[in-house]
Amino acid sequence: MEMFATDLERLAFLLEADAALAIDPDELGTDAAEQKAPEEQPPEKRPKYITNYIGSKQKLVDWIWRNTPDGVSSVLDAFSGSAVVAYMYKSKGLRVFANDRLRYSHHAARAIIENSSTRLSEAEIEKLLADNPKAKTFVQDNFKGIFFAKGVHALIDSLRANCDDLSGYKKDIALFALGKTCMSGKGGFGHFSSSTDYGKRQDTPEEFKKRLKANIERINALIFDNGKENKAYRGDVNEILPKVKADLAYFDPPYATEFSTTNYEKAYHFVEGLMTYWDGLTIKADTKVKNYETSHVTVTKGNASDFFQEFLGNATHIPHWLISYRDHAYPNEQQMKKIIGGLGRQSRMKTKDHKYSITSKHGEASSAKERLFVCLKGNQSHADTDQAAKPVPMAAAANIHTSIPVELCLDENAGLNAEAMSGGLPxxxxxxxxxxxxxxxxxxxxxxxxxxxxxxxxxxxxxxxxxxxxxxxxxxxxxxxxxxxxxxxxxxxxxxxxxxxxxxxxxxxxxxxxxxxxxxxxxxxxxxxxxxxxxxxxxxxxxxxxxxxxxxxxxxxxxxxxxxxxxxxxxxxxxxxxxxxxxxxxxxxxxxxxxxxxxxxxxxxxxxxxxxxxxxxxxxxADAAKKKQERQEDNPAPGGELEKENRQLKAQVAELQKRIQELEAEQKAAASKARAHKLISKLEKQGMDFGEDRDTELKRLAELSDDAFAATEAAYEKMAKSQKADAKAxxxxxxxxxxxxxxxxxxxxxxxxxxxxxxxxxxxxxxxxxxxxxxxxxxxxxxxxxxxxxxxxxx
Known part of the structure; x- marks a missing residue:
């Protein structure tokens, strides 16, 4: 299906993906403007789901889909985040379970994954955007002067109060849109780990309202029914995994790299606190960004291995795993393979060049190699998942990816030639x-x-x-x-x-x-x-x-x-x-x-x-092997005599080869000793006296390689000529x-x-x-x- 409704829609995706900028659907043309209607859009009209969330896989969803095993009908996105991968699987017709411990991510998954038909009407949008004189002043009181321009803090207080007038999926849509709007203002990087850059945001209250309305209309257009009963969870991954039965588990966990560590709750503390209006949370007064106290443990180099070992150990009942990862991360690739293998899984690693737009560093930190571990249970073969690649529209691929990896796919009906398989090293x-x-x-x-x-x-x-x-x-x-x-x-x-x-x-x-x-x-x-x-x-x-x-x-x-x-x-x-x-x-x-x-x-x-x-x-x-051989000799199976004769012939051939090698070595040693003796005699005739070291030098020369001996011989001859002219010089x-x-x-x-x-x-x-x-x-x-x-x- 066509990935974008119009060329302008495609341009909007690229801009927002690479620069975290929001574009008003009114500016995208007639086709895009029609998506404002609070009803399900046909696939060719449905907009691309885009997000400026840290570590989002929005540019990699086609690649992830190509490496998804055939025959999978249900999937658990265990660390759903922005839910962009979960949404991709929903659009492919799979039953989707999405989980994330953060409330903002949970509202996003409920709004566009679990929800199949509920939308906000035009009247409800207008009511949400209206001033609320009964609103509290928490944002104004605690975040004045940071993150937003003057006047926007009071507006957020009002908007958050209006969200509480909604319920069910409608409230999820409103909170999802409000959080997204807070993250994607002009000049904003998306997260709230620093207060220094957010003063550059020039959104006036009216501009903020305009972007919020555009986000709600876009979310409305994303909602559709894929005919499956999808579910969004909010909980610790180790508690959710044992409860979910799915064909595939997709993991995009937080991980530490040599460049940084990521704690999503700390990075998005403002949006996460906004979801409950900081109910039950205590803001740290001595911090510039006013983040709140949390007991959530950041994944670091020191605890990364235990973290992966624990959650993967709780997913052993799920047949297939896909694990998104990147280079320079902890554990490294070999350690990851060891952890996966220790849980009875075979794995193969796919690699793709990827540019992270949402990052606090550039250079090596943003230019990375994306890893995807494709994991099977031990009794399955790799061939079971090496199916033909799933089709991806060329227009989408050409416009999304800055580099296009080439993957060769065999026709399902084409057999492998035995002669071709035998070539090269296994x-x-x-x-x-x-x-x-x-x-x-x-x-x-x-x-x-x-x-x-x-x-x-x-x-x-x-x-x-x-x-x-x-x-x-x-x-x-x-x-x-x-x-x-x-x-x-x-x-x-x-x-x-x-x-x-x-x-x-x-x-x-x-x-x-x-x-x-x-x-x-x-x-x-x-x-x-x-x-x-x-x-x-x-x-x-x-x-x-x-x-x-x-x-x-x-x-x-x-x-x-x-x-x-x-x-x-x-x-x-x-x-x-x-x-x-x-x-x-x-x-x-x-x-x-x-x-x-x-x-x-x-x-x-x-x-x-x-x-x-x-x-x-x-x-x-060794004893077991010997006994087994004795049993086979006493009770030969059909063809056993032939196998025994084959082993004996192999042993004879090996012995002959060993003897040949010994003879060749002896012959070569004799030749080397002869040429060394010849060189020593020649040098002695020219006046060089080796004295008591003659035997030692003879042995050393005999052990030299051909090239080293030739170089030594040339050096000796030059030295002898020099000594002949002046022995003491x-x-x-x-x-x-x-x-x-x-x-x-x-x-x-x-x-x-x-x-x-x-x-x-x-x-x-x-x-x-x-x-x-x-x-x-x-x-x-x-x-x-x-x-x-x-x-x-x-x-």
């Missing part, structure tokens, strides 16, 4: 890992809690590579999410990475190695603006300017105390995957997401799952003018990698040949007993 290529912890790593780099808490987001959209390689072919993925968490051991940056398994063979190999437990460690890469010495507390913007403590003792001890560099202005630039421990032993992979995918249950017999390969079974499970260190050093340090940020110990403290870029020459020269001097000017550690 499972979810995402993995979680600890990027960095507070404290000092083995490189002597020190990270404070304040630094990680403020800079952890810089890791997002950075590369994942193999062992800090700078080659493009070794980039195997990217970081898609980051969070700063704290526990009894301190703070840590926990991230989600994604491997590009569909793009590069290296990423596919890394994925397999991670699942087999071969790649288990990670190592952060970062730039930083300044370093601070732990001994003298001097700050440096270039490693060339290091003090003596950092230059000689960083990562070690001086007078029994550790010497480290505190990093300031950190920007994480990437992540290296390691098969060994790096400088930060706590930086490790926590979970490869696909390991816990339900698809492992469908693996064929005789082909062990990855968990069975990587996890060592306990004695009881030592290369003079390159000296740069101080000005040139300063210029270089100002252009290039200091860098740190937690994969290996840094070899030097110079920021200059040296070629591999230069570094090998310097290292081998130092090693040679040590062998012949000379003193070296610098100590270089070679890994």
């Amino acid at each position: 499972g979810d290529p995402q993995f979680t890992f600890i990027l960095c912890r507070t404290g000092t790593n083995r490189n002597g780099d020190h990270f404070t809690a304040e630094e990680l808490a403020g800079r952890h987001m810089t890791a997002i959209n950075k590369k994942v590579d193999l062992q800090h390689s700078q080659e493009f072919g070794d980039i195997v993925g990217g970081v898609v999410a980051a969070d700063y968490l704290e526990d009894e051991n301190g703070g840590r940056v926990e991230c989600v990475g994604e491997l590009y398994t569909g793009d590069t063979p290296n990423a596919q190999l890394a994925y397999k190695l991670m699942k087999r437990g071969i790649i288990t460690q990670v190592s952060m890469e970062c730039d930083y603006e300044e370093g601070e010495c732990s001994v003298c507390h001097k700050r440096f913007k270039s490693k060339a300017d290091y003090c003596t403590h950092l230059r000689k003792f960083k990562g070690r001890e001086l007078d029994g105390k550790p010497v480290f560099e505190t990093l300031h202005g950190v920007t994480f630039t990437g992540l290296g995957l390691l098969d060994r421990k790096g400088a930060d032993e706590n930086a490790r992979i926590l979970q490869v997401a696909s390991v816990q995918e339900p698809s492992v249950e469908h693996q064929p017999k005789g082909d062990p799952t990855m968990d069975e390969k990587t996890n060592k079974p306990d004695e009881s499970s 030592q290369p003079e260190p390159e000296k740069e003018p101080d000005k040139q050093k300063s210029k270089a340090s100002s252009e290039t940020p200091m860098r740190s990698s937690a994969g290996v110990r840094p070899h030097d403290v110079d920021d200059r870029k040296l070629s591999l040949e230069d570094r090998l020459r310097s290292g081998f020269m130092a090693a040679y001097n040590n062998r012949v007993g000379n003193e070296s000017n610098e100590t270089v550690e070679i890994n």
